[in-house]
Amino acid sequence: MSPTSSPPTSLAHADFAPGFRGTVLRGGDAGFDAARVVFNGRTADTPPALIAGCVDEDDVTAALRYASARDLPVAVRGGGHGADGHAMPAGALVLDLSGMREITVDPRTRTVGAQAGAVLGELDAATQEYGLVVPSGTVTTTGIAGLTLGGGIGHLMRRFGATVDNLLACEMITVDGRKVRADEMENPDLFWALRGGGGNFGVVTAFEYRAHALGPGVVSGQIVFPGEQAAAVLSKLHAFMADAPRELGLGTTLTVAPPLPGMPEEVHGKPVLILIPCHTGPRGEAEEIIGRLTALGTPVLDTVGPTTWLKTNSMLDAVVPYGRRTTVRGGYLATLGEAVVNTLVERLAAVPNAPGTMSTINVWSLGGAISEDVGEDATAFSRKGASWLWECAPVWTERVHDASFDEWAEATRSALSPYTLPNAYTNLTQDMGEAWRRGVFGSAAKYRRLAEVKAVWDPRNLLRHNKNITPAAGE
Template sequence: MSEATTVRLDPGAFGELRESFHGRLVRPEDPDYDTDRRIWNASIDRRPALIAFCTDSDDVASALRFATLTGLEVAVRSGGHSFPGQSLTEGGVVIDLSAMRKIRVDPERRTARVQAGTLLGELDQATQRFGLAVPSGVVTHTGVAGLTLGGGIGWLMRRYGLTIDQLTGVDLVTAGGEQVRADASENTDLFWGVRGGGGNFGVVTAFDFRLNPVGPIVLAGPIVWPMSESARLLRFYREWIAEAPDDLTTAVVHRKAPPLDFIPAELHGTPVVMVVCCWAGSVEEGERFLLPLRRFGHPVLDLCAPKQYTDHQAMFDASFPHGRWYYFKSRDVAALTDEVIELTAHHAARFTSPMTAFPIFQLGGAISRVGEEETAFSGRDSGHTFNIGATCATSAGFDEERAWARGFWSALAPFESGSYVNFLMDEGPERVRQAYGPRKYARLSELKRRYDPDNVFHLNQNISPDGAV
């Protein structure tokens, strides 16, 4: 029996919580417990003592007070996509925000107010009704909250920047249960910190975003070559994107072709390399710019075409569903040098799982034109982010696939120019410090001392309140 199932919740404290709480409270003995505790990454299996499904900020404050009073560890869950499973605790309290999913769009002012349990696909659907969008991630069942607080990379980032670059304010519940506002005029230090500093300073319950004109039609999708063409393609790609305008964001993906209906059966399981494009401007201009890529070598499949923006946003969903076993390693690199390209081609040929896929995201554009010190996010000058993912259906073969990811990641170490905190696993405090750099980490640590001196919110890429690593 797991330790968590033996935790006895203080009856007096739990009774007080139940009286003030508006949402559901789920314990290990409840019939829905095993369903309710699951998160996206099935390799993470933890048993919290309590899951508090909050309906508003008052519920969040009540759940925090209960956890503090009883001394139980706190995890905060929005979409549950944390790579290392930091949205789930063993024997503690999960503050679940999934019932908080209201979205209010003002198309005239081009703004959206978004509750913290909202998923990316829901936000896209609400804003695309008006031909507007927030730059966000690449899997629609990801939570808005976790993605945003770590920075937010996705298909519009070279045109409109990171998700945090369109964030205008947040509502937040502190470790002490205080409900505060942070924006450009109120608690400005905290507003700086939540734009890249993760969930270190409190539970964000609502986000305010600027919206941008997008679509509804974009020129988007993958162009596919045999994996054997990886090195040649990457060298061509490096030169081709050197002149790319901000309208274009791309990712190079190595994987085995999945058995999807729109992929010819003869390609299923075949090792391939693809350039996935999203052109957010005029389709005609995009067709002209993409022409050299389409003509490179001998593509085995070309699915880059005008389509609904929301359809493109969901393109990776089938590759990253709930319930698989996931492990990720990540590094930023300044450029795709010949050495980086050769390493990539070498390691891409050595994974075995038909579910493993690793994207190399193109950065730059609008990301790099925001000042490095304007937000807590670090790495605006990086050229590419490697998201080396090992994926299996079950535990079978997972250890071997994970070892492949670690080996590839280690080989890229000499070329690292930074790291994206949303792509980190549980890699220790020194790695977090490196991700932010000493100056930003010191500023974040000072904020942590002010808003969470006891480190209640430590299930994250944690900033130490004492500045230690």
């Protein structure tokens, strides 16, 4: 039977998936438009066919059995932050897990269980109650599910590794509706693939993580340099971070300074470089090293100081509201040499100007735990050779500006391509096509292994609304 592309439009709610207890929404239903809002507002142009809001893993099982029996492709919505908008594709059957958000923390074993609809802010809040943290991403509304299945990077990656490096187990419902566990002992090949291979293999209903002691106090903030100093400061960062302790995380953002309270008026509307350090070690060491970081130029604003982990890991929320239009390109760099730095600065200068935009080129320092403590082949997530991650992420409001921001992002990718490694972090870029997908996990052997795992768990490729891994053909 050949797969159809959408659920039958005549389907009555009562007929959807026997036993399904959650909400079933389609076009015209009250709540449908609210349920289909995801981070990338471009998905609003083309609605899905049906959104099945799951309340528990039995609902996920019922919905997947329904889809599987009809050969229907299924899209999965976790936190809705996916750059490609695969959580809410046109005409699709969507399993919405945002109603499943329970988090339990065991301070004795330092382990955390979280349902797949939880978002990062909830994970941080629950773990900080016990002085613990699971390393994840930097914006509180991002879903734990998509982030974890792709890899998971953030302020703590140099100290504690990627999110997948701290993943102990997944509970998953297979496309034909069986509940399985994946960890180092049980279904280890699946567990390997789930740590970086994305939502290709089944619908994960819960994650189990290792947590670390942290906070509540950390030292963080933003150091803003005027655009004229950007190249000079950026070009000193590679040497600086090569000697930096793991306790120092560093993000950098090239952007046009928004007229926000606190941002000095002299740079409003002008290019700036913002350094975003987060130090999680002893206070004295933080002051010393961040003092040296600040002295790399003459900042117009420096907000770095003692604060809490919860404030640190939500400080970027304000600049990335839900529902705006976006596109993302990204990749890894081995170094931040002069040619790369000049390219970054030139690309910021070419950013389109439109109302309601917040376009950034972000560059994150890897190194430390994420680069050194886990072997390249130990997880599907690739980090081989990467010292830095760049990400070009324009955000705008009007559809009429789609083409100019797409062109800017694509031209930025093209300009950086001579320096960008073939492997990449799949979550912080759009899908760049079949050839890219074969290289993005770091080697042909890793892609082949992923395709083999895909063939075992989703041979009909019902989970194809993602950075899709084609099931390996049988012998």
